[in-house]
Amino acid sequence: MPSKHKGINASRLKTIYARQAMPSWDKDYVPAILATPQEAPSISRAFILTPEKLQNREVHLLSTPERNAALLGLYHPDVIGLQEQRMLSPEPCPHPLWTFPGMDRTGLPAVKGLIDVSDRLGYLNLLTRVNVENKDDPRGNSSLVFPWVGDLLWAIRTASGAVFNINWTVKSSYADFKRSLPKSKKKASDMARVLARHEIERALYDDVRIKTVQVADEGIDSHVVANLRQLFGHHRRPLGLSVEQRTEILYKFYSALGAGVPPVEVILQYSDRGRFTVHQCRSLFYQAIWNRELRIDLFHPILINLPQRPEERDVLDVYADWFRG
Numbered sequence: 001m002p003s004k005h006k007g008i009n010a011s012r013l014k015t016i017y018a019r020q021a022m023p024s025w026d027k028d029y030v031p032a033i034l035a036t037p038q039e040a041p042s043i044s045r046a047f048i049l050t051p052e053k054l055q056n057r058e059v060h061l062l063s064t065p066e067r068n069a070a071l072l073g074l075y076h077p078d079v080i081g082l083q084e085q086r087m088l089s090p091e092p093c094p095h096p097l098w099t100f101p102g103m104d105r106t107g108l109p110a111v112k113g114l115i116d117v118s119d120r121l122g123y124l125n126l127l128t129r130v131n132v133e134n135k136d137d138p139r140g141n142s143s144l145v146f147p148w149v150g151d152l153l154w155a156i157r158t159a160s161g162a163v164f165n166i167n168w169t170v171k172s173s174y175a176d177f178k179r180s181l182p183k184s185k186k187k188a189s190d191m192a193r194v195l196a197r198h199e200i201e202r203a204l205y206d207d208v209r210i211k212t213v214q215v216a217d218e219g220i221d222s223h224v225v226a227n228l229r230q231l232f233g234h235h236r237r238p239l240g241l242s243v244e245q246r247t248e249i250l251y252k253f254y255s256a257l258g259a260g261v262p263p264v265e266v267i268l269q270y271s272d273r274g275r276f277t278v279h280q281c282r283s284l285f286y287q288a289i290w291n292r293e294l295r296i297d298l299f300h301p302i303l304i305n306l307p308q309r310p311e312e313r314d315v316l317d318v319y320a321d322w323f324r325g
Contacts (some may be wrong), residue, residue, distance in 0.1 A: 006041075051235075075231075079323075081134060086198055088204060089111060089147055262305050
């Protein structure tokens with residue numbers, strides 16, 4: 001029997017609406033689709049991250065490209081919120097920032113919904129309907145448009161304190177934005193539907209002054225991805241260090257970077273003398289890079305047994321357009 005948590009059916013529609021009726025930006029946010037075997041697409045690999053900047057809540061990502069893109073977004077210091085797997089509502093609904101804490105709602109336009117946008121663009125035929133039991137309907141059922149689900153909707157705070165959204169739609173390659181999956185069954189009509197789907201999503205967010213960015217995994221440097229994965233794995237580990245101890249160790253890492261000394265020499269210097277553990281020093285090294293206190297070149301592998309390259313290209317500069325409203 002097909003799972004009620006996958007595919008297009010009334011049970012899944014009710015679940016999505018229950019989770020996304022008024023999606024929040026705090027630790028209580030629940031995505032429309034969870035990265036679990038019961039709900040995640042079987043054709044891709046799902047991941048759950050627990051970033052400190054999102055109050056350690058679970059972030060549900062439905063593919064490797066989504067995971068990689070999410071790590072890049074979470075690394076950005078101006079990113080202050082994320083709604084992954086957000087429902088693209090068929091009906092009108094409040095602006096995504098309506099529920100953002102402390103947000104001035106004055107002038108926030110309402111989202112017009114998939115039905116309105118699709119009607120304007122001539123794509124109503126692309127919206128799938130499902131029959132849902134309705135006790136108030138004499139016929140017993142109501143035909144409802146099944147909602148779509150986006151990828152990554154970021155909340156970003158500017159230097160002036162203003163908060164805005166950026167919508168990332170994520171694929172493995174730029175070519176994937178023009179073709180459907182699985183590729184073996186691709187038809188010309190499928191390609192037209194995929195292109196129309198992106199046009200509708202972009203227009204939905206354009207209506208409320210939210211920029212949509214097509215993010216391809218192939219566009220993110222492979223060393224940057226590998227390094228961010230490593231850094232993220234250490235970014236919230238407790239160290240048990242005082243401010244003074246942390247400052248002392250960081251100074252040694254700064255000096256090692258400038259002198260071309262491998263970080264492992266600093267780590268062993270402290271651990272051999274019994275002052276700090278290998279875990280404390282190593283994790284602090286990675287955390288300092290993640291927090292942009294220690295500026296290492298992320299476009300080359302971070303190997304602690306080798307001298308580190310000082311930053312030549314800032315990741316945030318290279319991918320600045322993806323974060324620009």
